[in-house]
Amino acid sequence: MKCEIISVGTELLLGETVNTDAPMIAQGLAELGINVYFQTVCGDNPQRLQAVLDIAKARAEIIITTGGLGPTADDLTKETIAAAFGKKLALHEPSLERIKAHFKDRPMTKNNEKQAWLPEGCTVLDNDWGTAPGCAFEAEGHTVVMLPGPPSECSNMFRYRAMPYLSRLSGGAICSRYIRVFGMGESAMEDKLSHQMNTWTNPTAAPYAKDGECLVRVTAMAPTAQQARQMTEPAVEELRGILGDVVYGVDVDSLEQVVVEELKQRDLTLATAESCTGGLIGKRITDIPGSSACYVGGVISYSNDVKMQLLGVKQQTLSQYGAVSEQTACEMAEGVRRCTGADIGLSTTGVAGPDGGTEEKPVGLVYIGLSTAQGTRAIRFLRTGAKRDRVRRMASSTALDLVRRQIQGVE
């Protein structure tokens, strides 16, 4: 079964937007055992999209498009594809109601109705993440799926709408498991697991790196989903055993999710005192629904005054050791634990860059403090040469992992 992904959008063609939908879809199709041989990008132009469709029809059985389903005049994907397969558009009342509900607190302009016109006889893919519904149909020996372009909508629509629709086309069932790793590089991980990666055929083990983290994807194919799942179990255990405590979870979404769950399980509370990360740790923790059960909040002590006034960091400490120091990190972590009454205090203070670095304290240097009733300590984190975003992201992950290790009792 061959699939072509067609990404429609002038912003992609002009290079203003990086196409993240196509790789996301390609990865999901790989899980379903559906091959992608070509991906095409074209603009919001009916003639050129028509030409692209003609080519795709000749070389793929499944055609998945992203983009061009919105309310504006240049959104023409549905119209063009319906015409290419000899279909008319029809008003889909339930979709119109959903769109109206979306606007119940705001005025809805007339052009939004356009989104509810869909190819006659199609399967409507409800969009719970935006206004434009997707759709799917089969015609002329082809399966066509249309998804909205904005990545947050497209990824959910693909995962929860298109994949179930497509899964019945693939030959069997696939189960993928994700072993999440923090604190080990991709090449080191590959080195440790080279035997399994090179010799396993079903299940397979493949390494990925993203946002300073790694993961191993274990994928099994079997006649049923349950059998596929069973085949992954011993494989996941074997790899976990080899990797050790750098594994922070299996089939979990993120480090912050694991931290929140572990805190809740143990009835512990956490408070944060952030300098260089400026709220990023708090943001990541509160991304998790229900985090209010274990996260009380804390202080963003970006200035030295706030470090002293709200956290009680000593003037003497700041002048003797500087704001970016082990001592200040410890006083921040202790301070936030004291002033909020939380069980665990977590702090960051560092040089995120691009300016502010010195020879002694370069851009990329961050101290991370951890305070509990048992005591307070700080670790030194250094990522020289990294950009501001990367330093902040990696420091926040290292801080979250420090909490995870503290709770789980691993060093």
Added chain:
Amino acid sequence: MKCEIISVGTELLLGETVNTDAPMIAQGLAELGINVYFQTVCGDNPQRLQAVLDIAKARAEIIITTGGLGPTADDLTKETIAAAFGKKLALHEPSLERIKAHFKDRPMTKNNEKQAWLPEGCTVLDNDWGTAPGCAFEAEGHTVVMLPGPPSECSNMFRYRAMPYLSRLSGGAICSRYIRVFGMGESAMEDKLSHQMNTWTNPTAAPYAKDGECLVRVTAMAPTAQQARQMTEPAVEELRGILGDVVYGVDVDSLEQVVVEELKQRDLTLATAESCTGGLIGKRITDIPGSSACYVGGVISYSNDVKMQLLGVKQQTLSQYGAVSEQTACEMAEGVRRCTGADIGLSTTGVAGPDGGTEEKPVGLVYIGLSTAQGTRAIRFLRTGAKRDRVRRMASSTALDLVRRQIQGVE
């Protein structure tokens, strides 16, 4: 002059790597006034690359490829393209010397020599950023440029090697300007600007929506970059005039960048007291380098205890009106201004969901407080039906925009 970008690489096709080369090249081509109508991704497979080339030859005068120039057996782009244009590969001695020099401290495996075999008669594009040289030639009425795939090599090779080669082919220059809008939906914006969008031909005006914001792109073509820029000026002014104060900037990166710049210009300081956004506003402000000049930090008051202990929100206020209320938002904003000494206090308190909503206070309801020496007020923000991420993102943007409006004196 039309160009097609062909990205060669199985890792792109499988979605393991996001294709950042194609948008980078597309942006550069726009600067040269070269149109891109299609981008294609195909794997390291000679037959399929051959088929893609045949299609590209029929619809573009310029063909730019990325990837497949390396030393390994699956790198076949040069071989395939040379064959498609009836050319042989020949050993290019200077390139071989360069590759050998690259390996002067390490053993060089034999397969690296493959990179010095280039289409006969081509213009060699020296690679100062890696081992594989690029090349360009003209044949059968087409201009062909081949660049290496790794983004750090590709971007430099394109900028410093391919662009000078291509610049003589282009008819003129393009200038694009970006009018950034917050607080008006894409469809409402299109409604207001429909005349300009539909009738303007040079410059053109096109709408985009992203992350709950909108922008209008104004693009002009002219013989020189300076002339193109001049043509955009009255167009940008006209659209700005129509849109009014929902425009937060032109050619700026983000709302937070504008807020930081405006604060710095006026020598004002800001502090935040975040409940439902949990640090997201602080994170966004401190994403901006140099934000320490105007942002002192603040409090993440996720629990009621922290609201009372650190911000001085009254127990009475919480029990009478609730944590999610205009009154609490005001006391939070006042409290953070008082305890940090900042000029402006900004607060958020709301129901981000998915749980915790009631009929009176549904998921998506957020109060945003603003306190200055002149007084304190709060606005009510409601986005029912939106997911947690979206509520938090939109509430943080609304809060930043409130600060922008306060500083700029627009309501």
